[in-house]
Amino acid sequence: xxxxxxxxxxxxxxxLLRDILTMPKWWLPAVLFLxxxxxxxxxxxxxxxxxxxxxxxxxxxxxxxxxIANFVFWIGISHAGIMISAILRxxxxxxxxxxxxxxxxxxxxxLAAALHTPxxxxxxxxxxxxxxxxxxxxxxxxxxxxSPFVWDPSAVGTYLIASTLFVIVCLIPDLAILxxxxxxxITKFIYAQLCLGFRGTxxxxxxQIVAGILLSALVLPIFVSVHTVVSWDFAVLIGTEGxxxxxxxxxxxxxxVHSGVSAVAMLMALSVWIYGLQNYIKxxxxxxxxxxxxxxxxxxxxxxxxxxVWAMFTLESPEIALRELQxxxxxxxxxxxxFVITSFVIPVPLWMFRRFRRSAAIMFxxxxxxxxxxxxxxxxxxxxxxxxxxxxxxxxxSYSPSLIEILIVTETFAFVALGMLLFAKAFPLVPIFDMKExxxxxxxxxxxxxxxxxxxxxxxxxxxxxxxxx
Amino acid sequence: MAKRSVLGLYxxxxxxxxxxxxxxxxxxxxHEYEILTGTPYPEGTFGEAEPQHHLYRWPIFGALTxxxxxxxxxxxxxxxxxxxxxxxxxxxxxAMLVILYELTMLGAVIFTIIGIIFESxxxxxxxxxxxxxxxxxxxxxxxxxxxxxxxxxxxxxxKAGIDGEIIRGWE
Numbered sequence: 001x002x003x004x005x006x007x008x009x010x011x012x013x014x015x016l017l018r019d020i021l022t023m024p025k026w027w028l029p030a031v032l033f034l035x036x037x038x039x040x041x042x043x044x045x046x047x048x049x050x051x052x053x054x055x056x057x058x059x060x061x062x063x064x065x066x067x068i069a070n071f072v073f074w075i076g077i078s079h080a081g082i083m084i085s086a087i088l089r090x091x092x093x094x095x096x097x098x099x100x101x102x103x104x105x106x107x108x109x110x111l112a113a114a115l116h117t118p119x120x121x122x123x124x125x126x127x128x129x130x131x132x133x134x135x136x137x138x139x140x141x142x143x144x145x146x147s148p149f150v151w152d153p154s155a156v157g158t159y160l161i162a163s164t165l166f167v168i169v170c171l172i173p174d175l176a177i178l179x180x181x182x183x184x185x186i187t188k189f190i191y192a193q194l195c196l197g198f199r200g201t202x203x204x205x206x207x208q209i210v211a212g213i214l215l216s217a218l219v220l221p222i223f224v225s226v227h228t229v230v231s232w233d234f235a236v237l238i239g240t241e242g243x244x245x246x247x248x249x250x251x252x253x254x255x256x257v258h259s260g261v262s263a264v265a266m267l268m269a270l271s272v273w274i275y276g277l278q279n280y281i282k283x284x285x286x287x288x289x290x291x292x293x294x295x296x297x298x299x300x301x302x303x304x305x306x307x308x309v310w311a312m313f314t315l316e317s318p319e320i321a322l323r324e325l326q327x328x329x330x331x332x333x334x335x336x337x338x339f340v341i342t343s344f345v346i347p348v349p350l351w352m353f354r355r356f357r358r359s360a361a362i363m364f365x366x367x368x369x370x371x372x373x374x375x376x377x378x379x380x381x382x383x384x385x386x387x388x389x390x391x392x393x394x395x396x397x398s399y400s401p402s403l404i405e406i407l408i409v410t411e412t413f414a415f416v417a418l419g420m421l422l423f424a425k426a427f428p429l430v431p432i433f434d435m436k437e438x439x440x441x442x443x444x445x446x447x448x449x450x451x452x453x454x455x456x457x458x459x460x461x462x463x464x465x466x467x468x469x470x
Numbered sequence: 471m472a473k474r475s476v477l478g479l480y481x482x483x484x485x486x487x488x489x490x491x492x493x494x495x496x497x498x499x500x501h502e503y504e505i506l507t508g509t510p511y512p513e514g515t516f517g518e519a520e521p522q523h524h525l526y527r528w529p530i531f532g533a534l535t536x537x538x539x540x541x542x543x544x545x546x547x548x549x550x551x552x553x554x555x556x557x558x559x560x561x562x563x564x565a566m567l568v569i570l571y572e573l574t575m576l577g578a579v580i581f582t583i584i585g586i587i588f589e590s591x592x593x594x595x596x597x598x599x600x601x602x603x604x605x606x607x608x609x610x611x612x613x614x615x616x617x618x619x620x621x622x623x624x625x626x627x628x629k630a631g632i633d634g635e636i637i638r639g640w641e
Contacts, residue, residue: 145562151568203523211525214529225568
């Protein structure tokens with residue numbers, strides 16, 4: 001990281017808490033607009049509950065549609081937040097500091113959005129609970145743990161609880177800063193309760209650092225398992241071509257990382273534009289995440305290619321028929337083309353150029369493209385596999401989403417944006433204590449005729465160095 | 471005897487380290503004083519003792535608890551509603567493994583969080599001697615001791631050149 005802005009602790013507090021302690025003009029209209037979309041989505045859901053699932057486009061043989069494609073999409077987005085944060089923490093990458101919090105929070109809201117759609121999809125969400133929790137004593141109905149629909153909530157639920165706790169623990173020192181800076185007595189009292197009386201003792205900081213590493217190490221295996229289990233919702237259904245693939249676990253994970261890391265890059269650009277974080281998120285940060293994206297996108301493309309190769313290699317006529325359907329007739333063929341172009345063909349070559357990697361606008365544009373493509377990928381996995389022509393002609397059918405489904409799916413996007421805006425109004429989107437630590441440990445050093453910022457990091461416990469010296 | 475706490479604020483790391491030396495010279499023990507900072511410093515920056523903790527035990531207990539609960543959940547529910555599928559055993563171990571894994575990890579995470587809060591000595595209901603300047607970059611050295619020894623503590627803190635006045639608080 002060659003570029004940096006050196007600020008004092010007070011300046012950091014003032015800059016990063018500005019939008020929390022004061023009300024930006026754009027905030028309320030933005031919140032009201034997003035809230036209106038969310039309310040419209042919930043109203044559509046209410047209409048669906050009242051009238052039944054017939055108001056959706058779901059019908060034999062396509063019983064999984066927009067809702068499930070959207071569920072997989074949001075689970076994918078949720079993956080990068082914690083993954084980026086955990087991996088960068090474990091590897092002590094300096095460029096993580098300004099982006100970890102926003103990425104982690106995005107995980108929380110996208111997981112919550114992901115949970116919306118399968119709950120809506122079942123039509124009667126309250127009945128889902130006895131699929132999962134063993135409480136229906138009177139009727140003697142217990143969860144069927146052999147079903148992937150029990151594995152799935154256990155994996156997603158674990159990930160949601162773990163990520164929420166991870167965010168809360170890492171937020172405690174910043175809540176203490178807010179407690180000290182809040183002017184209003186009630187706000188001060190609330191932050192004082194939330195930070196649990198954190199004072200910044202040596203013990204508390206040590207535990208914070210150990211917690212960051214330990215929780216990262218615990219969350220990463222959960223992260224890997226979640227999308228694998230989500231992929232098994234499809235892959236264990238042995239009767240459906242296109243789904244019964246042994247590669248689905250890693251393919252879904254890398255797809256999730258691709259769309260998720262892209263979403264983080266998109267969020268970085270939005271943070272710079274909306275919250276004026278250009279002192280913290282520099283072109284160097286965009287450069288770093290774009291390099292990561294090149295690796296991720298290429299790996300994802302390799303898995304995508306393998307999935308196709310092994311499917312075609314079987315030379316089984318139903319499998320070939322499905323692939324022909326995915327790439328051929330309207331609308332699947334054009335959608336497939338858009339998916340490949342937006343998720344790989346346009347962005348990756350652009351990321352090869354340093355100038356584009358360092359541009360917030362180009363990164364925003366390309367990562368939006370990736371996420372359009374990755375949404376389509378999930379749509380193309382779910383629908384054509386189900387609608388492929390079966391032996392019995394009365395089972396032939398296609399799928400097009402109804403207005404109700406479109407409104408509910410749109411609601412999930414507004415829900416995540418609204419959640420992020422509300423979070424950023426109450427809590428700092430950049431981890432302030434982490435930024436302060438980074439700035440304190442950074443000094444300008446002279447190398448030949450250049451002066452460059454160098455970061456000093458404690459590599460080993462201090463007693464190790466003491467032993468060396470004495 | 472009632473405990474009281476006093477706090478001295480310093481701008482430089484060296485001054486805070488000197489304050490700790492003076493406190494030790496004045497007969498104060500490690501558990502009586504603490505460094506308060508707004509950001510983590512490398513261990514031993516102020517010559518303080520390395521804090522000991524047992525956080526690594528918490529995820530192990532949590533994992534064991536999660537595993538036990540998930541074992542009961544998966545086996546008892548299957549035994550209570552036996553679904554014979556294709557002549558396979560009622561207790562389907564591969565299917566159980568998924569839930570066993572997830573709930574084991576969940577137990578580990580939840581216990582780690584409880585461990586972090588417990589080992590950090592949180593929640594703390596009374597702040598004692600504290601200043602909001604600490605989150606602005608000042609380094610605080612706080613001494614919590616018997617009421618009759620606070621003068622001695624104040625003297626040691628002042629000797630290192632505090633910024634402003636001594637801050638006093640009740641424990």
